[in-house]
Amino acid sequence: MDIFSSKEHYLQYLEQISQVPDGFRIATLGIRFYPEEKPVLSPLPMNLVLIQGEQPIEAFGGLFTRNKFPGAPVLIGRKRMEQPKVRGVLINNKVSNVGAPSGVEDAEEILSTLATYAGGKAEEYIPASTGIIGWRLPKREILNALPELVQRLGTATCFDAAKAIMTTDAYPKVARRRLGHGSLVGFAKGAGMIEPNLATMLVFLLTDVILDRKLLRETLHKVTEETFNCISVDSDQSTSDTLLCLSSGYRDTVSPAEWETALSGVCGELAEQIVRNGEGTSHVIRVRICGAPDFETARELGKAVVNSLLVKTAIYGNDPNVGRIVSALGDYIGNRNLPIDPARWEIFIGREQIFSKGKFLLDREKEGRLSAYLKEASMEAKGKTFPPHNRMVDIQVELGSGSSEAMVLGSDLSYEYIRENADYRS
């Protein structure tokens, strides 16, 4: 992530890169509602976002949560992947429409009504929701808002949409790459509940270059494994994670390599931003596991480290408690009985080697240097820029048990995380 002279400057930059690719129109609209499930003093706000292709879209793809209890939008979205063409995406925040009575029926009724205003058929619209689990969508309020939402199409940028889908996100997330004669723009909603397989994360990727559907989907899958599926804020995988990619085909096509490079760039940047503004993130932790028998094991070991509560809290406290890193690795490996021997490990934090071949390499001076390194990487380190810095806590582990590697991003665990999550719904 780049550094800007101020938060305003950063937001201005986001606006500059948020032009909607050719062939798409976006609208946003805020509404209010009283939930059936909880007494509230005043109506709650909800934002609606509509993304529409000016023409029906053939090249599109999506990836959805692996949670066994997915929300109604995920159930519907998965089916939509089989459609020959789609027209658009309807997004809402505040209520995730997961496990609510008549959740699928409510969403389908909304899309059906949307189609009468916006054109096409209900099956050509993909729903996406994020927010509280178990509540019903405020169907009446959404239905009432659809005419105005459709009327507004073309008035919003990707930046507006990124702002509208935020829940506890600290700032909107947009990334852009030039792609041939066109562009690829992505925007995302992340924050809490971010784990492996797209946990409450909504990501929308729009491009105007001509792409083959099969190539689009294959590249999307590959790049997601190496970016969004390598981040973890709290190891909970949400019921609603959704990543959608749409191509309007308004611009000349590009080579598969150009496409993959642009997609990797946008997804990698959004993934890092999701971690950096995770709920209560004070340190971003980057774990690189090398010398692993395979990519999957490398990635899971990286996650075992960044998801260890003891590692997270030590780093939050700027305490180089290196034993907890080795313990987290040993816990994962021992429980799965993997043939990975600590007697071969080499472990570094920043540039300091802390472990070699089964033994720690620690002394009083190194302890002081490690502690200073953690303090410098804290997001609480004051500065006038935005963000104050883009440093991470780098942990590198050489397992000596193969030639695969993975890089995983995670965050520490702060008081702020607990504050935000102890009563998220109030």
Added chain:
Amino acid sequence: MDIFSSKEHYLQYLEQISQVPDGFRIATLGIRFYPEEKPVLSPLPMNLVLIQGEQPIEAFGGLFTRNKFPGAPVLIGRKRMEQPKVRGVLINNKVSNVGAPSGVEDAEEILSTLATYAGGKAEEYIPASTGIIGWRLPKREILNALPELVQRLGTATCFDAAKAIMTTDAYPKVARRRLGHGSLVGFAKGAGMIEPNLATMLVFLLTDVILDRKLLRETLHKVTEETFNCISVDSDQSTSDTLLCLSSGYRDTVSPAEWETALSGVCGELAEQIVRNGEGTSHVIRVRICGAPDFETARELGKAVVNSLLVKTAIYGNDPNVGRIVSALGDYIGNRNLPIDPARWEIFIGREQIFSKGKFLLDREKEGRLSAYLKEASMEAKGKTFPPHNRMVDIQVELGSGSSEAMVLGSDLSYEYIRENADYRS
């Protein structure tokens, strides 16, 4: 756990049940040392505990962490299990002797010296350590203290030993059952890093009844699976977890059923106490998973719920965010592709049903009752007794996918947990 009129009253009760079973003698001693690995202003305190059989012990058993990077005491202890007889156990807190250069050699040298003072051979003593990972044992200070420690044998009770091995524990943990003409007494050290497979937990079980070694070990394994391996404070499994059981054989034998009943009672009680005084525990959470295809799946699902950061923080905030419970179950099941269908689930919190066959059952009144239920179960609920109450947050899940069940105990995630762990070593 019983309720006492005051903390003093509770500690008096522990003293009453802490008489050492016949045929054992215990000593405790406090020492001080400067660690090589970290600059400190004043020397750090460490406690030593020696448990010794008056005669060599044939009936003994132990279970150790499955962490792939176990401490030197675990490496040595596992070997000791093959000995025909043992004489005693030497325990220290503050430094876990994990991954330290010459960790095994240091521990063996200490035990060898201990044997010259206390009788028997080095191989007849089992070491156990808890505390900071990566530091070396203060060998010189421990060696110097051994003569006095041996001289003190017979002066300490199990309560004294339970106090001496505490690290961040809120109170000492002792449990006792009568067993035939003798007794079984257990004491434990728990708190942070408590997960499945005995995570930094030290448990010592002493009995004076005659037991066959094979029976002792088989029952120990079975009971541990259902008690200590069903608790989880922070899902980190330590490098040092050790559970040892010794029988002096001074009293008449008992039936296998009597033995199992007493062992279950003592282990179940200690396991609950370890959770209830876990680091920063504000609510004890008890998840019962029924209708599972097998015990292992039931237990892992229970752990998936009590280890979800989002479930833990919601319960800490007395927020009945029931969606997070279902999401945690769905996350675990979906990622392993298990054939367990949410359309069959029935879920209760306390006496309130919150989910039935794929849908939530929520309304504004139920929300209020659930919130009140969580507040009542908080350890922060004031009271003059100790503990203020013994309530738990009961979550019951009927999966409808088999006939196995498991009960898992865990804790919420509080500010206090982070405070204790952000700089544990200072």
